[in-house]
Amino acid sequence: MNYSIPRGTYDILPSQSHKWQYLIRRFQDLAAAYGYHEISTPIFEQSALFERSSGSSSDVVQKEMYRFLDRKGREFALRPEGTAPVVRSFIENSWDKTQGRTKLFYTGPMFRYDRPQAGRYRQFWQYGLEFFGSSHPFYDAEVIAFLWNFLSSLGLKKIHLEINSVGCPNCLKEYETALKAYYHPHLDELCGDCQNRFEVNPKRLLDCKVPSCGVIAQNAPSQLDYLDEDCRKHFEQVQHYLNLANIEFKVNPRIVRGLDYYSHTAFEVIFEGLGAQNTLAGGGRYNYLVQQMGGRATPAIGFAGGFERLLLALEEEGLALDTDLVPDVYAIAMGESAQKALMPIIFYLRNQGVKVDYDPEKTSFKAQMKAANSSHARYCLIIGEDELSSNSVILKNMETGEQQNVAMDKVSTHLLQIL
RNA sequence: GUGGAUGUAGUUCAAUGGCAGAGCUCCGGAUUGUGGUUCCGGCUGUUGUGGGUUCGAGUCCCAUCAUCCACCCCA
Structure with a gap:
């Protein structure tokens, strides 16, 4: 089901x-x-x-x-x-x-x-x-x-x-009387819907879309004349x-x-x-x-x-209203120990309101870079063996391609500043 | 409530009554360390659902559900 x-x-x-x-x-x-x-x-x-x-x-x-x-x-x-x-x-x-x-x-x-x-x-x-x-x-x-x-x-x-x-209600009554008086001789020329409207809701006769009814409506008395x-x-x-x-x-x-x-x-x-x-x-x-x-x-x-x-x-009108859902930062880790170092940074940034995305199921560097790219994140944060040994991370601007090394304990504050 | 059109892969669409396909997306690969382009490979289907006709139905018929368009009405 x-x-x-x-x-x-x-x-x-x-x-x-x-x-x-x-x-x-x-x-x-x-x-x-x-x-x-x-x-x-x-x-x-x-x-x-x-x-x-x-x-x-x-x-x-x-x-x-x-x-x-x-x-x-x-x-x-x-x-x-x-x-x-x-x-x-x-x-x-x-x-x-x-x-x-x-x-x-x-x-x-x-x-x-x-x-x-x-x-x-x-x-x-x-x-x-x-x-x-x-x-x-x-x-x-x-x-x-x-x-x-x-x-x-x-x-x-x-x-x-x-x-x-x-x-x-006062003028309405008078107007409906006038409207009905006007329409009465035309009853046979009206479409089926309008013949019904004549009884149920005469005002609706005015905005019928059937062309022949529209012609009749043109000379009908106007509500404004009966106020x-x-x-x-x-x-x-x-x-x-x-x-x-x-x-x-x-x-x-x-x-x-x-x-x-x-x-x-x-x-x-x-x-x-x-x-x-x-x-x-x-x-x-x-x-x-x-x-x-x-x-x-x-x-x-x-x-x-x-x-x-x-x-x-x-x-x-092409007015998009797109306040988008893209992350600020896409995080990439190469290997288990890099992932271990990355975790505290990810959650710290998120708790500060920074939108961080990370996918542990993508392991190859290429796959992670591709994902970073298609996420449209502004920055990409990279940790691998080299960075671990120097206790730093790479911060890459995905638009310009520029990248810089930032000390691991400074990266959060640095990101919070530039975002 | 009335009339018309349309339902095929995640999506956009193909397929004389005769083996269900393509583009895009997605996933993987081109030396797990640099994305977008390119190239190669791969997954994905009760053809909306249920009946019927037929040797054989995505295709024809009936019903049903849904979507779209118009009427009606209204936001």
């Missing part, structure tokens, strides 16, 4: 691991600069948490959740997204009652039972950030600026920011602050967020050149979610992005 990794998952192998660590550290550092603090929630929660927050009609809840019963028959789900658990914790810790503003961020695995595809996995890692406690448009801009600066500071060039306002006074003003102010923050963006009235809890500002960062899964990160305001989940009414805004797509994008 052979075991294999579950579908849609992957191992983060040593060759990739340092990239992840690097990205997570970058995210944590930037979050600290913006005054955000890390929160970690369990990877499973009561299923009902997601059903209520994401909307029970959403695809995520309907067909993509990993559900299971525990031993007492309680229903849980592996978290498909990060916002609902954070909101749950926010309310459970009474931050809705005791604090003015709460700034939180998280990174961790999410789970969706989806058909795997480029940039889409069943277990995937998200980085996300949530702001609670103010509906001031400054914070919309702050959260968006954070996301934008995080991504662009990594060197990505082929990204752009799109923003939209999906309004509040009420407050929502319109808010959206204008968000743009104002984004300009002040020097963030370039484009208003795209067709941005639709997948989860039901969003209101007002919605935004996405798109990468050109990733194939179909080109959304690097997305987010928006959710001013009604905290109350809907049983807390005191608290406006909030946040975003989430996927590390896998981010890595694909970085690779696509």
Whole structure:
């Protein structure tokens, strides 16, 4: 019996691991600069948490959740997204009652039972950030600026920011009525998916990729024309602050967020050149979610992005992130007594943080030199009979080929100096 | 969930239905004391898995699993 990794998952192998660590550290550092603090929630929660927050009609809840019963028959789900658990914790810790503003961020695995595809996995890692406690448009801009600066500071060039306002439940109702009125006479011309969308989620009619539907969508009424006074003003102010923050963006009235809890500002960062899964990160305001989940009414805004797509994008742009795994020193011993002399040096250096590699199974000098070469170590430390008798070692610079004799009791301090 | 493509050595790929191969990697050697280049030699396979057709299947058929691409959806 052979075991294999579950579908849609992957191992983060040593060759990739340092990239992840690097990205997570970058995210944590930037979050600290913006005054955000890390929160970690369990990877499973009561299923009902997601059903209520994401909307029970959403695809995520309907067909993509990993559900299971525990031993007492309680229903849980592996978290498909990060916002609902954070909101749950926010309310459970009474931050809705005791604090003015709460700034939180998280990174961790999410789970969706989806058909795997480029940039889409069943277990995937998200980085996300949530702001609670103010509906001031400054914070919309702050959260968006954070996301934008995080991504662009990594060197990505082929990204752009799109923003939209999906309004509040008030304007939404009016807009959907207008949308349906517009689409009704065209019902027969729509593709099958869109005929379904007409009933289930009319907003999705706008971003259908079937050409004939796109033509119809072009003249459809825009959400932006149906914003009420407050929502319109808010959206204008968000743009104002984004300009002040020097963030370039484009208003795209067709941005639709997948989860039901969003209101007002919605935004996405798109990468050109990733194939179909080109959304690097997305987010928006959710001013009604905290109350809907049983807390005191608290406006909030946040975003989430996927590390896998981010890595694909970085690779696509040739941004390597290679902090490499090469040793500083490759040690070579010729013969048993040389090996005996080498051991204390190797372990001393390692305990000082120097990366030292040595392979006792390679005995010939040539084999050891070859190994030293292919390890890309900067230095090679050689001990043989000659060195033993003179109580010294050879230190060879593998790039220049230069080598020098160093007294055996001095080599560690010498190496620690030159590395 | 729907549609399409693909699964052969560690890896990238070959192989009219007729003996499973090559490059790279890896290992060894060219006087165990100087690497990269070169030369010589060597290891590595239930051809994803299970059935079927056939004298004979890596090749054809069915099922299944996985990967990739697109839809759907989304990070």
